[in-house]
């Protein structure tokens with residue numbers, strides 16, 4: 347069967363990575379979480395006390411890679427070889443990442459790395475600009491959204507389950523702020539590509555969503 351490129355874009359915390367990971371597993375594709383790459387750049391700046399604008403001098407020192415967790419089989423983000431999966435999901439990185447992801451030199455460095463990772467197709471990549479900028483020729487593009495309260499609740503449950511501090515209203519504000527910043531930045535703002543299929547998963551179970559995705563995948567690969 348021919349391999350295709352699958353771009354999953356959409357608002358923050360609407361389960362893009364859960365669905366992208368599951369789809370990649372089912373069809374045997376590589377999964378790339380591009381949000382984790384911007385989170386790693388943010389962590390690098392925080393750890394080294396680098397102001398966002400000064401990051402330009404260090405951008406070539408930031409190498410993001412993914413390795414599989416030997417126990418769960420799930421991908422773990424690595425910053426210069428060190429697993430930083432937990433650190434990049436906390437509130438501190440979450441509240442600063444939009445600013446870092448809006449910097450043109452950060453985007454261009456990460457987009458170069460993403461294009462290399464997807465050059466042989468057979469990849470499911472999730473983010474904000476995959477279908478519009480990184481792979482405008484992707485054969486299957488999905489744009490995912492859900493109501494902001496539902497997204498905040500999901501992020502809250504996720505943090506609590508990991509035993510991390512969480513305040514619902516803080517998270518809701520963070521979700522709304524990130525939507526605003528992601529959609530209004532100058533470089534590659536979040537928007538639905540014209541040829542993307544819209545998925546509002548506010549009232550869908552994970553299983554329904556997985557089925558829906560498999561149908562889209564089967565349609566595209568049969569064409």
Ligand code: DC
Pocket residue numbers: 358359380381382384385443444447448472473474475476524528
């Ligand atoms: O998907 P996420 O919440 O982990 O993304 C973290 C941040 O990175 C979010 O504010 C949007 C930004 N991002 C982006 O600008 N472009 C991408 N391709 C992926 C994420």
